[in-house]
Amino acid sequence: MSFCTKMSSNSADDNVVLDYKKLLEQVEEIRNQDVGLESVQSISRVMSIAEELVDKVKKPREIGLDAKVLEISSAVVQQNAERFDSGFRPEEFADKLINKLTLHDTESSQTDSLIWQRFREKFSHLLPLAPRFDYLLGTIDKEKVQRKVRQPRQPQSRNEGTKELIKVLANKSTMQDNEIGQQHILDYISRLLVKTYRRNGEKPISYFKVVLSPNSLEETCQNILHIAFLVRDSFVKISTGEFTSVFLM
Structure with a gap:
């Protein structure tokens, strides 16, 4: 292997290491943030980048950095899962969802006409309406129409x-x-x-x-x-x- 080829290989390896270090910094920042949907989305983006870097891993040090990124990312995901599980009650969520969906049905004072009126007010702008037009047939007042007076033809000369x-x-x-x-x-x-x-x-x-x-x-x-x-x-x-x-x- 020539000196130039060896230098090029070392430069590529250094780039992989630098990329992994950047990922480690990102996952550390995410772990220090508050748990929530935003942190989960950030971890998802980091994992996508890590999957692309795996194909470039060749040395034990690079494998170790990849494992470290996965470890911290897993910890962040677990932390979010525990946070969500601790405050989430499936039965309570189901009851609230049913009450929200059936809110209008429980109003005994509402009639079908009021329900359709509310539906029309909310969704009429989404429905394409045909242009309005009226038929002329049968709407013309015949009394006001003046009949055309025809001039009698002059009879031809005959014996x-x-x-x-x-x-x-x-x-x-x-x-x-x-x-x-x-x-x-x-x-x-x-x-x-x-x-x-x-x-x-x-x-x-x-x-x-x-x-x-x-x-x-x-x-x-x-x-x-x-x-x-x-x-x-x-x-x-x-x-x-x-x-x-x-x-x-």
Whole structure:
């Protein structure tokens, strides 16, 4: 072994000895302190450091220092244990714990509502609350809502016979409310179609000009239905012209 290697080994050994001496000073200070949780925690930290130093122990002197640290540490732990045991009564501790936990239950004047109220006051800040909102459905006052006034559409220009026919088709559809049968309505409409056909010079009548009512979808649907019945009964015929327009024959 060279001189440098030997000097390095001696330096490492000296460091281990110094570390153990520091631990001895710490455990002596802890032993002179008052017993309690703080002293136990301090001893726990010292023991952790001692466990790391054990791997570096090589000489009898170092082993002796380690044993001394363990001896004093054990004495401190024993001292704390005796102190705690002398003043600790398990039965008394259990009674106090039960009384503390059941304090609110023994109050006969408290009701369930008061208990839940106290619970809410103490723990409401821990519970995430959903944002408040109200439904609009059913809360709007209909009396205050002003209805929108619709402007009537301007009727398109039609020949006199077609206008009269559309008006009669729409008006005669209400005869059902006056206990007049469907057949009477169709007979009346068929007579008007004949008049319109003759007035038009016995030329085909435009189907759309007859059934379409620009001011009422309901009237238009009724007119389509009545013309369909007349076609079914073979009173009128429908054909397409040169420009694919539909005509009544």
